Amino acid sequence: MKRAHIAVLLVSLAAVLVGQVSAQTPPQKPSADKILQLSDMSRNGWISYGVHTTIENYENGSLKDEGVFDVTIKGMNKTLVKFLNADVKGQYLLMVDDDMWIYMPNTRKPIRITPLQRLMGDASNGDVARTRYAEDYSATFLRDEVLDGTPCDVLDLHAKRDGATYNRIIYWIAKETNRPKRAEIYLTSGKYYKSIDFNTYAEIDGRMLLTKMTITDKLRSGRTTIMKYDSYGPRNLPDKYFNKDYLEKLR
Amino acid sequence: MRGCFRAIAATAIMVATSTLLYSQDLEYRLSVVDEGTLNALNKETPINYDNSILPQPYRGNIGTSNLFVSAGMFSMLLNLSTNTDNLRSPTYSYSLRELAFDYSLSGAVDITIGKKILKWGTGYAFNPTGVVEPQRSPSDPSDRLGQNEGSKLASIDYFSGRSSLTFVYVNDSKIESWAWHWGTQEFAMRAYTFLSGLDLSLIGHYREEDRLELGTNWSYVVGNNLELHGEFLGKQGSSTLYHQIIATDDDQQVLSSYPYTAMHDRSSEIFYKLLLGSQYTFENGINVAVEFYRNTEGLTTAQWKRWMKFVKFQSDIQRGLVPVDPATMGPSRYNLLWALQTLSPRGAMQDYCFGREYWALDRWGIELIQFVNAQDFSAVVIPTVSYKVSDNLSTYGRLSWFTGGSESEFGAIFYTTTFNLGIQVQL
Numbered sequence: 001m002k003r004a005h006i007a008v009l010l011v012s013l014a015a016v017l018v019g020q021v022s023a024q025t026p027p028q029k030p031s032a033d034k035i036l037q038l039s040d041m042s043r044n045g046w047i048s049y050g051v052h053t054t055i056e057n058y059e060n061g062s063l064k065d066e067g068v069f070d071v072t073i074k075g076m077n078k079t080l081v082k083f084l085n086a087d088v089k090g091q092y093l094l095m096v097d098d099d100m101w102i103y104m105p106n107t108r109k110p111i112r113i114t115p116l117q118r119l120m121g122d123a124s125n126g127d128v129a130r131t132r133y134a135e136d137y138s139a140t141f142l143r144d145e146v147l148d149g150t151p152c153d154v155l156d157l158h159a160k161r162d163g164a165t166y167n168r169i170i171y172w173i174a175k176e177t178n179r180p181k182r183a184e185i186y187l188t189s190g191k192y193y194k195s196i197d198f199n200t201y202a203e204i205d206g207r208m209l210l211t212k213m214t215i216t217d218k219l220r221s222g223r224t225t226i227m228k229y230d231s232y233g234p235r236n237l238p239d240k241y242f243n244k245d246y247l248e249k250l251r
Numbered sequence: 252m253r254g255c256f257r258a259i260a261a262t263a264i265m266v267a268t269s270t271l272l273y274s275q276d277l278e279y280r281l282s283v284v285d286e287g288t289l290n291a292l293n294k295e296t297p298i299n300y301d302n303s304i305l306p307q308p309y310r311g312n313i314g315t316s317n318l319f320v321s322a323g324m325f326s327m328l329l330n331l332s333t334n335t336d337n338l339r340s341p342t343y344s345y346s347l348r349e350l351a352f353d354y355s356l357s358g359a360v361d362i363t364i365g366k367k368i369l370k371w372g373t374g375y376a377f378n379p380t381g382v383v384e385p386q387r388s389p390s391d392p393s394d395r396l397g398q399n400e401g402s403k404l405a406s407i408d409y410f411s412g413r414s415s416l417t418f419v420y421v422n423d424s425k426i427e428s429w430a431w432h433w434g435t436q437e438f439a440m441r442a443y444t445f446l447s448g449l450d451l452s453l454i455g456h457y458r459e460e461d462r463l464e465l466g467t468n469w470s471y472v473v474g475n476n477l478e479l480h481g482e483f484l485g486k487q488g489s490s491t492l493y494h495q496i497i498a499t500d501d502d503q504q505v506l507s508s509y510p511y512t513a514m515h516d517r518s519s520e521i522f523y524k525l526l527l528g529s530q531y532t533f534e535n536g537i538n539v540a541v542e543f544y545r546n547t548e549g550l551t552t553a554q555w556k557r558w559m560k561f562v563k564f565q566s567d568i569q570r571g572l573v574p575v576d577p578a579t580m581g582p583s584r585y586n587l588l589w590a591l592q593t594l595s596p597r598g599a600m601q602d603y604c605f606g607r608e609y610w611a612l613d614r615w616g617i618e619l620i621q622f623v624n625a626q627d628f629s630a631v632v633i634p635t636v637s638y639k640v641s642d643n644l645s646t647y648g649r650l651s652w653f654t655g656g657s658e659s660e661f662g663a664i665f666y667t668t669t670f671n672l673g674i675q676v677q678l
Contacts, residue, residue: 087639105280243414246408
């Protein structure tokens with residue numbers, strides 16, 4: 001009887017000890033794909049939203065060109081970009097999954113385009129239209145690194161679908177906030193193509209969202225592109241706006 | 252009578268304009284272009300020997316403005332132009348290129364009533380399935396001066412996911428003497444879907460007292476660089492008018508009456524227009540587009556030669572190289588003028604190739620267009636250089652060089668070269 005009591009006591013003690021040990025174990029680190037998914041939230045505040053985007057192209061420090069766009073993103077796979085500059089006013093870019101069309105008001109018809117056809121400067125269509133990296137890339141954890149005083153998770157992203165803008169991205173994400181800090185883009189050949197610095201974030205409707213990023217061309221020195229985002233807000237356009245044939249009805 | 256129509260059109264514009272101006276979602280685009288032209292005349296061409304049959308200017312200027320305004324359900328596109336050259340006094344014109352009312356019946360169904368430009372083709376330079384759109388000119392596919400006008404139509408669109416269905420009724424009606432006159436009726440239908448990366452449309456078109464036309468167009472992207480597209484439109488028989496000389500062996504005669512007839516009107520032969528095209532974008536941004544176009548309603552090489560021999564015979568009469576009764580000179584001149592109707596900006600023969608290379612380099616744009624007759628290998632080559640001074644101001648220089656033998660299609664055009672220098676302001 002006494003022996004039985006001692007056994008129960010030992011088992012209970014062991015259970016308490018094991019419980020304490022497991023309580024002291026740090027929580028398991030989220031997977032690389034989960035970190036990537038969380039980082040997308042600071043570039044996409046809502047499932048469907050609109051944002052005013054300005055692209056400035058610099059060459060050796062002097063402003064060469066500036067483009068202003070109204071971007072509407074619906075769900076995971078639909079983007080509609082309205083061009084606002086005077087010389088391209090009325091022009092639209094539609095992206096659905098991996099497919100793109102451009103509508104020019106003078107030709108009055110949507111034209112199917114290839115991913116390489118650019119909006120302007122060093123910003124590819126994908127830089128504007130495809131901001132949910134978790135949809136386009138699979139991530140693996142590379143290393144921990146402190147970047148400009150911020151502890152970061154460094155992820156290695158590889159395109160998992162044909163329509164992804166880039167083939168490979170090395171991606172720095174701040175550990176504490178899950179906000180992107182930097183991206184290095186590599187071509188299929190392995191050549192270092194461009195870098196993206198995610199410069200500033202601002203609180204909008206209780207969400208911390210990206211407001212400025214800088215793209216530096218690593219193949220042609222002296223060329224940088226600054227993308228600025230403002231007037232974020234939820235926007236839910238009807239599905240027909242993302243049908244190629246509806247483009248001719250847009251103004 | 253025409254004045255009445257213009258008065259009503261002007262009232263409609265004013266009503267639409269006031270509606271638009273008081274609307275909160277007003278959108279507008281204004282483009283003003285001034286373009287000067289210098290022409291090197293082809294004085295050797297039998298079509299217009301010594302520039303004497305249909306005198307062409309060697310210099311000219313066109314100033315044109317296009318104002319697009321839209322708000323809510325209304326949209327309007329108004330063109331004002333002035334044209335002057337060394338032969339004529341300045342002319343002024345205006346046209347209401349579009350005035351349409353668009354209304355969403357539901358999230359999936361839209362209707363449009365009014366005058367509107369609809370474009371259905373996937374081709375860049377040719378648009379065989381653009382059955383309700385203005386015919387495109389391969390030497391100016393982007394309509395740089397904004398001259399194309401819409402059709403008077405009523406259409407209904409149904410959108411579902413990545414598909415759509417459109418029905419269009421076109422009627423070239425007019426108001427004359429305060430009375431409404433119905434014009435020729437046209438019915439068109441398009442069913443569009445996007446399937447496994449393929450943009451695919453099926454087209455049907457019927458014009459009153461003409462034939463049913465059926466066709467398809469498609470486009471497909473391969474990888475990051477390559478796009479492929481095509482169009483086909485076919486019908487049984489043809490109401491196209493042909494010069495009767497192409498069906499005779501005697502091309503050395505002076506005809507006494509209007510020579511055009513619909514030769515294949517009762518034919519059961521299938522006539523078709525086929526377009527195959529592609530565009531490729533290089534890593535440095537250079538874009539190359541190529542297209543092949545076949546129109547079996549065009550002239551065969553033998554028919555063209557017969558027509559050209561006939562034209563040359565009339566030209567020789569006018570130049571006094573063929574001794575004829577002086578009373579024949581007048582009718583022969585008419586024969587030359589009538590013969591010109593065989594020519595078309597889209598080409599009069601059957602087979603054509605088109606190429607366009609475009610490179611945007613900072614503020615510069617460099618474009619090279621080639622429009623080649625694949626039967627006689629004559630061509631129009633058009634290099635254009637443009638410079639963007641600012642978002643609102645740009646300039647361009649455009650040279651059109653017509654090359655080929657004197658009896659080839661483009662070698663016989665009125666000009667050997669034309670040069671356009673333009674300035675464009677956009678707001």
